[in-house]
Amino acid sequence: MNMKLSVSTESDDQLFERMEKKLYTGVICDTLDELGYRNQAMNERLRPLVNEYVIVGRAKTILAVDVYYENDNPYEMEIKSLDSIKPGEVAVVCTNQSKNNGIWGELLSTAAKMRGGRGAIVDGLIRDTKKIVELGFPVFCAGFKPVDSRGRGLVVDYDCPVEVGGILVKPGDVIFADRDGVAVIPSQVLHETVQKAVEKVERENNTRRELLEGKLLKDVYEKYGVL
Numbered sequence: 001m002n003m004k005l006s007v008s009t010e011s012d013d014q015l016f017e018r019m020e021k022k023l024y025t026g027v028i029c030d031t032l033d034e035l036g037y038r039n040q041a042m043n044e045r046l047r048p049l050v051n052e053y054v055i056v057g058r059a060k061t062i063l064a065v066d067v068y069y070e071n072d073n074p075y076e077m078e079i080k081s082l083d084s085i086k087p088g089e090v091a092v093v094c095t096n097q098s099k100n101n102g103i104w105g106e107l108l109s110t111a112a113k114m115r116g117g118r119g120a121i122v123d124g125l126i127r128d129t130k131k132i133v134e135l136g137f138p139v140f141c142a143g144f145k146p147v148d149s150r151g152r153g154l155v156v157d158y159d160c161p162v163e164v165g166g167i168l169v170k171p172g173d174v175i176f177a178d179r180d181g182v183a184v185i186p187s188q189v190l191h192e193t194v195q196k197a198v199e200k201v202e203r204e205n206n207t208r209r210e211l212l213e214g215k216l217l218k219d220v221y222e223k224y225g226v227l
Helices: 012-022 025-034 076-083 106-114 129-135 187-212 217-224
Strands: 055-066 089-094 102-104 119-126 139-144 153-158 162-164 167-169 174-178 181-185
Touching: 012 055, 012 187, 025 174, 025 181, 025 187, 055 076, 055 119, 055 162, 076 106, 076 153, 089 102, 089 162, 102 139, 106 119, 106 129, 119 174, 181 187, 187 217
Parallel strands: 055 089, 089 119, 102 119, 119 139
Antiparallel strands: 055 153, 055 174, 162 167, 174 181
């Protein structure tokens, strides 16, 4: 097997699998910094239901707003957005930081998983957390609230630019999330970011090895240029 396969020739599935195995948010953000994208980490309020969760996939953006009445068809756009999820996508839900309802729950997680979704990033509150964990569907969120969205929140659009965790996310951008946070990789620099991040991880591995051999940090940094 050719381990030097260029990321540009890989399918999304191959690329995401490689990213999940080799990379982490810190090295992703460091690499984006080097490429001039210095504000790509979402707000620290977004946390995983389970610390071991890692999410990598294309952003499936969903936009919701607070409402204060019961719409005649409150789930219409919500259902359309979930049913249109494609394999390899991550639901990225903008609620405008709502604290009004638990907009995401077990059934949405199940629907997303069965469409091939790789996880959800919800800049708002969720519910049914025990069942979501049992389902094994990775979700990051800002907190929990057990009430339904009917009469409280409404999905108004999807596949549109959204602001989630303080970061503008466009459909097709790549989400990388782990216990340290959530990074957004603009689609136009995905392959360059991954290639440089993998190279940086290799330099970090060499740095760690030489530090464990007792070498001075100054000498090792001068050799590999990473901290």
